[in-house]
Amino acid sequence: MIDIKSETQGYVAHGVSACAGCGMELIIRNILDVLGDDTTVVIPPGCSALFCGFGKETALKIPAFQGNLENSAAYATGIRAGYRAQGNNHTTVLVYAGDGGTLDIGLQSLSGMMERGEDVLYVCYDNEAYMNTGIQGSSATPFHAWSTTTPAGKNVMKKDLLSIAIAHRVPYCASCSMGNIPDLRHKFEKAKSIQGPRVIHVFSPCPTGWGIKPAKSVEVSRMAIQTGMWILYEYEYGKLKVNIKPKSLEPICTYLKMQKRFKQVTDEQMEELQQLVTANYNKMLKMEKI
Amino acid sequence: MSVYKMLDGNAAAVEAIKMAKVKVVSAYPITPQTTIAEKLSEICANGELNAEYIRVESEHSAMSCVIGAQLTGVRAATASASVGIALMHEVLNVASGCRVPIVMPVVNRSLASPWSLWCDHQDTMAERDSGWIQMYCENVQDVFDTMIMAYRIAESPRVLTPVMVCLDGFFLSHSMQKILVPEQGEIDKFIGEYKPQNLVLDPTDPVIIDDLTGSNENTEMMYQQAVGFKNAIPEMEKVFSEFENEFGRKKSLIEGYNTNDADAVIVCLGSMSGTAKYVSDLMREQGIKVGVIKVVAFRPFPYKALREVIGNITKVAVLDRTAGLGGEGTPLWIEIKAALTDKNLLIKNYIAGLAGRDINIETIKSVYTDILAGQSSDSPVWIDCDVEHAGLIREVSINDRH
Numbered sequence: 123m124i125d126i127k128s129e130t131q132g133y134v135a136h137g138v139s140a141c142a143g144c145g146m147e148l149i150i151r152n153i154l155d156v157l158g159d160d161t162t163v164v165i166p167p168g169c170s171a172l173f174c175g176f177g178k179e180t181a182l183k184i185p186a187f188q189g190n191l192e193n194s195a196a197y198a199t200g201i202r203a204g205y206r207a208q209g210n211n212h213t214t215v216l217v218y219a220g221d222g223g224t225l226d227i228g229l230q231s232l233s234g235m236m237e238r239g240e241d242v243l244y245v246c247y248d249n250e251a252y253m254n255t256g257i258q259g260s261s262a263t264p265f266h267a268w269s270t271t272t273p274a275g276k277n278v279m280k281k282d283l284l285s286i287a288i289a290h291r292v293p294y295c296a297s298c299s300m301g302n303i304p305d306l307r308h309k310f311e312k313a314k315s316i317q318g319p320r321v322i323h324v325f326s327p328c329p330t331g332w333g334i335k336p337a338k339s340v341e342v343s344r345m346a347i348q349t350g351m352w353i354l355y356e357y358e359y360g361k362l363k364v365n366i367k368p369k370s371l372e373p374i375c376t377y378l379k380m381q382k383r384f385k386q387v388t389d390e391q392m393e394e395l396q397q398l399v400t401a402n403y404n405k406m407l408k409m410e411k412i
Numbered sequence: 413m414s415v416y417k418m419l420d421g422n423a424a425a426v427e428a429i430k431m432a433k434v435k436v437v438s439a440y441p442i443t444p445q446t447t448i449a450e451k452l453s454e455i456c457a458n459g460e461l462n463a464e465y466i467r468v469e470s471e472h473s474a475m476s477c478v479i480g481a482q483l484t485g486v487r488a489a490t491a492s493a494s495v496g497i498a499l500m501h502e503v504l505n506v507a508s509g510c511r512v513p514i515v516m517p518v519v520n521r522s523l524a525s526p527w528s529l530w531c532d533h534q535d536t537m538a539e540r541d542s543g544w545i546q547m548y549c550e551n552v553q554d555v556f557d558t559m560i561m562a563y564r565i566a567e568s569p570r571v572l573t574p575v576m577v578c579l580d581g582f583f584l585s586h587s588m589q590k591i592l593v594p595e596q597g598e599i600d601k602f603i604g605e606y607k608p609q610n611l612v613l614d615p616t617d618p619v620i621i622d623d624l625t626g627s628n629e630n631t632e633m634m635y636q637q638a639v640g641f642k643n644a645i646p647e648m649e650k651v652f653s654e655f656e657n658e659f660g661r662k663k664s665l666i667e668g669y670n671t672n673d674a675d676a677v678i679v680c681l682g683s684m685s686g687t688a689k690y691v692s693d694l695m696r697e698q699g700i701k702v703g704v705i706k707v708v709a710f711r712p713f714p715y716k717a718l719r720e721v722i723g724n725i726t727k728v729a730v731l732d733r734t735a736g737l738g739g740e741g742t743p744l745w746i747e748i749k750a751a752l753t754d755k756n757l758l759i760k761n762y763i764a765g766l767a768g769r770d771i772n773i774e775t776i777k778s779v780y781t782d783i784l785a786g787q788s789s790d791s792p793v794w795i796d797c798d799v800e801h802a803g804l805i806r807e808v809s810i811n812d813r814h
Contacts, residue, residue, distance in 0.1 A: 160615050164480075175623040185613040186620040187483060189476070190502055196473035200436065200480025200488070201613060203464045207435035207486050213615050231476070234469035 133159060135181040140173050143336025145300035145326030145343065146247045147173065150218060152303055153245065154184065156310040161214040162205075164189050164197045166223040169254045169328075170247065192227040194219050195235035198242040214243055214314060221248040221262035225281045236290035236319045243313055243320045246283060249328035257331040264351075265398070266391050268383040269331070275386055279398070287321040288357055294318075296356035299325035301343025305354055305365055312358075325352045333382020342380050349377040350403035355410075362409050374399050414592040414659065421555045421584035424591060425517035425577070426451040428559030429489045430461045431599040432515070436481035436488040438466035438474045443529050444581040445493040445519040452489070463489075471496035475503040482512045483613050483621060487563075487606040490514070493581060494521035497535045501542065507574045508543025508637065510622055511610045513566035514574040516544075517559060520682065520733075521581040522767040530768020531581035533681060533733040536710075537743045543637055545575040545644055546711040548681040552589035555579045557661055558708075560599060564651045569609045570643040580683040582768065594659060602658055641712040648709060665714035668721040670696060670703035676727035676783045679705040679748055684731065684771045691776040702780050707744065715751040727758045729783040731776075732792075733765040741792055758783070761792035769796065 130136040133154040140147040146169055154161065162185045165171050174182050189197040194217045202215045219228060224246040235242055251269045252258040259269040261281040268275055287295040294316045298306040306324065313320045325346060327339035334342050346352035347366055351374060354366040374396050378384035387395070419427060426448055429437070437456055439449040456465035468474045474490045481488040492500060497518055507514050522528035523535050536546055545565065549555045555577065562575040579585055594602075611621050625633065645665065652663040667685075670692045671677055678688045685706035692702045705721055705728075707714075722728070728748065736742030741749065745761040752759060762779050765771040775795060782793065 159618070162613050162615060172624060175620050177624070177626050177629060180620040180623060182620060183618060185615055185618040186623075187480070187613060188620070188622045188624070190506065193472055193476040193503065196468065196476035197480040199466055199468075199473075200438065200477035200482075201484055202480075203436045203438075203466055203477065204481035204484030204486050204488070204613075207464060207481070208484065230469060231473045234473055237469075238467065 133183040135183070138173050138181045139176070140169065141330055141336070143327070143329040143339040144169070145249065145328070145339055146170055148300055148303070149247055149306070149324050149326055152307055153216070153218075153310055154182070156307050157214050157216065157314055159184055160212055161216050162186070162201055163216040163218055164194045164201065166191045166194045166219050166228065167254070168220040168223055169249070170218050170220065172254065191223050193231045194223060194228055195231040195240075195242065195244060198244070199235055199238070199240045202241055215241070217242060217244045219244070219246055220253070221246060221250060222252045222260045225261045225283055233286075233290065236287060236292050236321070239318050241317050241319070243322070245322045245324060247324045247326040249326045249331060250280070251328070251331050253328045253331045265395055266384060266387045268386060275391075283323045284321065284357065290319070292319045292321055294356070294358050295321040295323070297323045297325070297352065297354055299343045299347060299352055299354060300327060301325065301340055301347055302354060302366065309356060331383070334380060338380065342377070345372065345377045345380060348372040349374045350399050351377050353403060353406050355406060362412070364406055364410050367407075371400065371403060414594045416590050417593050418588050418590055419552060419556075420447075420586050420588050421549070421552050421579045422447045422519065422586070423451060424552045424556040425491065425559055425579065426455070427593060428556050430455055431560070431596060432487060432563050432603055434461070434489040435463050435486035436466065436478065437463050437490070438468050438477035438481070438488070439490045440468055440471045440474045440492070440496060442471070442493050442496040444521060444585045445491050445496070447585070448491040448517060448519070471499045472503060475500040475507065478514055479503060479507050479510070479512050482514060483510070485608045485612040485614070488514065489516070491517045491519070493519040494535045495524055497539060498523060501539065504539055504542040504544060506622070509633070511572040511640070512574060513572055515559065515562040515566050516574065516576055517555070518576045518578050519581045519585045520578055528767035531583055531733070532766045532768070533578070534735070536576060536578050537734045539576070540711055540743060543573065544711065545573050545641070545709070546578060547575065547709050548578045548707065549584060550683060550685050550706060552584060552587065553591040553661070555584060556591055556593065557655065557659070557663065560602065561651050561655055561663065563603045565644060565648055567606065567609070568643075568647045571640050571647050572609055573637070573640045573644060578682065583683040592659075598658065602655070644712050645714055663708070664717070665709045666717040666721050667706040667708060668703065669706065671705065671721055671723065671725065673701055674703035674725050675701045676729065676780060677703045677705050677725050678729045678731050678776065678779055679707060679744065680731040681707050681710060681744060682733065684733065684765060687771060687773065688731075688776050691773055691780070694773070695777070695780060700780070700784070702784070710744070710747070713747045713751070718748070718751045722752060725757070727783045727786065728752070729760055729762055729779050731762045731764060731779055735763055735766065736792070745792070758786060758788055760789055762795055763792050764795040
């Protein structure tokens with residue numbers, strides 16, 4: 123048995139299995155704090171599944187179902203329908219999946235869920251690779267990042283989850299970050315009050331996989347925002363808004379140099395990536411005006 | 413009071429799902445199941461069935477939706493066939509492992525490859541270890557009756573195991589037959605309202621379902637499933653007998669037909685057992701004493717019932733609608749052989765009816781003739797197979813390559 127020194131607050135227990143400095147843990151604590159106990163969560167295999175419990179010891183104080191890797195959105199759809207059939211329209215049905223379970227193997231069922239307009243809050247905590255199995259590349263792994271299956275650095279860009287969600291005309295989607303918890307909490311307050319498919323994409327550092335010190339994950343998250351590598355924005359009923367606009371963007375090398383996964387990036391690659399990041403940031407500012 | 417209706421097998425399955433008053437339906441169309449998905453969606457839309465129809469993007473999601481819904485404490489339904497069942501494979505095991513008592517009609521169709529739209533039992537045989545009860549139907553009445561009884565069996569607290577009700581694609585799914593359908597009140601009385609007997613996802617009483625489980629618990633949980641299967645045999649017998657009392661139609665785990673003094677029997681599953689019964693009558697008119705053993709429950713496999721029906725019969729032809737590739741025999745033959753291992757019988761394996769190839773009167777006659785001749789064979793007999801033209805691999809010399 124664990125010797126508990128202090129009782130945890132909220133809906134996530136003490137003594138969880140997440141690594142030190144894990145973004146996913148801080149994020150779920152805040153999400154559940156905002157959503158409250160009238161929430162049921164579907165969690166696919168991955169870091170969050172191991173985190174939520176093992177055998178008789180579980181870490182969440184809300185109902186949870188550990189699904190399969192590719193069908194969280196479908197399980198959530200069924201749970202929502204089952205609740206509705208019993209007159210329960212109030213419980214928030216939440217999915218808490220990683221980038222692999224969302225953008226790779228889970229994209230089909232997520233697409234179905236969004237297209238049908240299911241009343242489900244879908245969260246992707248994005249640590250930019252398959253971290254639970256030991257740092258294999260995903261479609262969310264960034265350009266030039268090292269992983270065990272992209273040993274020379276990934277040669278293509280990261281898949282854009284929120285553009286996919288917007289293409290499905292969801293009522294609400296947003297990006298959040300471990301580096302800005304007030305913004306995250308505000309967005310979950312909003313998402314909770316909206317009906318229909320909501321997709322929230324959360325930047326979630328993995329110290330082990332990214333090659334950073336556990337104490338640095340918040341700092342790295344903030345630098346991602348400062349450099350435009352991660353843009354905090356939301357899309358609400360057809361209107362896009364960039365929530366955080368740095369006065370001027372820091373050069374991306376500041377962000378890349380904090381992490382071992384980018385250490386093989388050449389000056390030319392850095393320059394190319396800088397142009398892409400700047401162009402993307404400017405595109406977002408333009409889209410805000412549409 | 414029951415009334416007569418003209419229904420095909422798919423419509424009979426839908427009728428049973430409707431009368432079971434499921435609350436959530438999720439299905440993905442696939443030939444020859446499609447009319448089940450269409451009809452279910454229609455009755456959800458017109459209010460004939462007070463349920464929500466979820467139009468999913470795959471069979472994998474259909475089964476996932478149904479598991480999710482039923483985990484909240486309502487009865488939910490889906491149906492599939494062939495590669496659709498194969499796509500569900502991963503989640504079939506979740507349903508059985510989480511003890512979610514779903515009842516699912518499976519319209520039997522061959523698996524790819526080669527691509528085929530037509531009936532055989534490869535799809536459900538590939539799922540025989542998925543932890544689902546499997547029952548095979550002979551005719552359309554059987555489809556309706558088995559579906560109704562399946563709810564009772566699956567949901568019994570001592571069973572809590574999902575059930576596949578297997579009906580032959582086209583031969584049953586698309587064949588119109590006159591069947592008796594009881595009144596809604598009688599079905600309500602027979603099935604009862606759904607009361608979840610296991611964990612549910614309830615925000616007022618939170619639990620985590622299906623988290624990672626260590627080797628300390630896994631064996632015991634699997635054993636509990638095995639106990640569920642063991643209990644399913646007496647539970648089925650009880651439900652069959654109640655069903656007969658209520659509706660007058662006799663059901664059994666293993667049905668013997670013309671078996672009492674038979675010199676030989678054909679053991680088979682599904683719609684071909686009707687043809688086999690007809691042929692055994694014809695042959696008896698000519699003084700040839702042959703019978704049929706129809707296996708209704710394939711999972712759990714009713715060994716005891718089989719041994720009782722076999723009695724003193726010495727020649728057993730096992731006719732399977734699946735190839736059982738790489739095995740000593742086909743799946744049904746393996747079960748029969750194991751059940752009768754201590755008896756010195758001729759148990760011969762025949763393969764026929766793959767991908768909808770007709771099992772007609774002549775096919776059945778040829779099996780009876782062959783088994784009565786008493787010759788054993790060390791591998792399955794492929795009936796009507798043009799072995800000569802089956803494309804045996806040509807020997808290629810190195811010079812033939814280009």
